[in-house]
Amino acid sequence: MTTLRRVFSLPEFKTISLVAGKEGIDRTITGVNVTESDDLAEFFRQNELIVTTGINMANDLTKLMNMVETAYQRNACGMVINTGPYIPYIPESIVSFADQMAFPLFRMPWEYRVADFLKLSVQFLMTVQNKPMNRDFVLSEILFNPDFNDEDMKTELAKRGFENETTYAIVVCELPNHVKHQESIMKILDKSLNDHYERTLSTVFKNQYIVLVDTFNQGVPHPSFSKIVQDVYQRLEQLDFTTLPLIAKGENYTYISDVKKSYDEALKVIQLNRKHARYQIYSYQDLGAYKLILGARDHRTIDKYHHDVLGKLYQYDKSNETDYVSFLRIYLEEDGRTTNISRKKFIHRNTVLYKIKKIESILNMKLDHNFTKTTLTLAFMIEDLRM
Numbered sequence: 001m002t003t004l005r006r007v008f009s010l011p012e013f014k015t016i017s018l019v020a021g022k023e024g025i026d027r028t029i030t031g032v033n034v035t036e037s038d039d040l041a042e043f044f045r046q047n048e049l050i051v052t053t054g055i056n057m058a059n060d061l062t063k064l065m066n067m068v069e070t071a072y073q074r075n076a077c078g079m080v081i082n083t084g085p086y087i088p089y090i091p092e093s094i095v096s097f098a099d100q101m102a103f104p105l106f107r108m109p110w111e112y113r114v115a116d117f118l119k120l121s122v123q124f125l126m127t128v129q130n131k132p133m134n135r136d137f138v139l140s141e142i143l144f145n146p147d148f149n150d151e152d153m154k155t156e157l158a159k160r161g162f163e164n165e166t167t168y169a170i171v172v173c174e175l176p177n178h179v180k181h182q183e184s185i186m187k188i189l190d191k192s193l194n195d196h197y198e199r200t201l202s203t204v205f206k207n208q209y210i211v212l213v214d215t216f217n218q219g220v221p222h223p224s225f226s227k228i229v230q231d232v233y234q235r236l237e238q239l240d241f242t243t244l245p246l247i248a249k250g251e252n253y254t255y256i257s258d259v260k261k262s263y264d265e266a267l268k269v270i271q272l273n274r275k276h277a278r279y280q281i282y283s284y285q286d287l288g289a290y291k292l293i294l295g296a297r298d299h300r301t302i303d304k305y306h307h308d309v310l311g312k313l314y315q316y317d318k319s320n321e322t323d324y325v326s327f328l329r330i331y332l333e334e335d336g337r338t339t340n341i342s343r344k345k346f347i348h349r350n351t352v353l354y355k356i357k358k359i360e361s362i363l364n365m366k367l368d369h370n371f372t373k374t375t376l377t378l379a380f381m382i383e384d385l386r387m
Helices: 038-043 061-073 092-101 114-129 136-144 150-159 179-196 225-238 256-275 290-294 299-320 324-333 338-345 349-363 370-384
Strands: 017-020 031-034 048-052 078-082 105-108 168-174 200-205 208-214 247-249
Touching: 017 092, 031 114, 048 061, 048 114, 061 078, 061 092, 092 105, 136 150, 136 200, 136 208, 136 256, 150 256, 168 179, 168 256, 179 200, 179 208, 179 225, 225 247, 247 256, 256 290, 290 370, 299 324, 299 349, 299 370, 324 338, 324 349, 324 370, 338 349
Parallel strands: 031 048, 048 078, 078 105
Antiparallel strands: 017 105, 168 208, 168 247, 200 208
């Protein structure tokens, strides 16, 4: 990965100037997209640098503004405007928008050929992206090559200090787009993991920082993984991080062939935390009843259970534009306490009681029965794990 700052520090680009959005100069860049129409904005990809001469805009600066806004909305890393006969100048409204959103906006003089910029920037990105990261090929091979040679990987891991008689687990951390933040997060997570695990091995894949940890404790118990995560969060908060990354750990496994399973489990925990951060579950081991659902081999039975329990309520909401499904989830979360539900939904207690009766009528269930609560909770747990 590399940043806009690194790309535009190349001496070949010295005539290209940053005119707005300087606060975002450390955004990650993964590609370059030359486009000449705001109608093609749907093809913009995350972390791409958008380049345009405006040849198809017929001097319509409204279309240019639309392109800039769409590029920002689609998480492009920035935009280069080749000023000249088609875009004589960059309007102040666009400069103001880019500054406000910390969206880097560059002015490239007409004399600088777009083809030259494209060639040089793409060559640089390919050089950076093909540069191997320290020791990461082993973990990437284990996780993403289904045909990896087990004995070869054992040999490679042994070179890195992993004993043959050990247990492995995967830790996944979702990284933000800002490269400086990525570096801080990886450094702090590495520190915390190395404090508690004998050996680690890491790689970066897309927006994930992935760490293989040696979980064999040699008689010394490891702290709970939630404690490790809380330690990471505490350190990040001291650096004024307002948004904390999602971090999760899969189960421990003895065989290298099961490491991919640990990775998939960590992703499931992240998926659950994205929906329900308040659960504060960071380890697959702590998923409780969710593990029973994930371990079920017949997914059709699981899906049928969800439909049988909640299907009627979903259909009623769809036909009558009501919100009984979301209300029911809150009812279960608050264990039927009407005062809490009333406060959470900003509705009168009598309305709460009416909705309870209505749901009981639709589902033909008594909501205050423990068996009913368990049945409904399990259906919502199935829903939580759907992608």
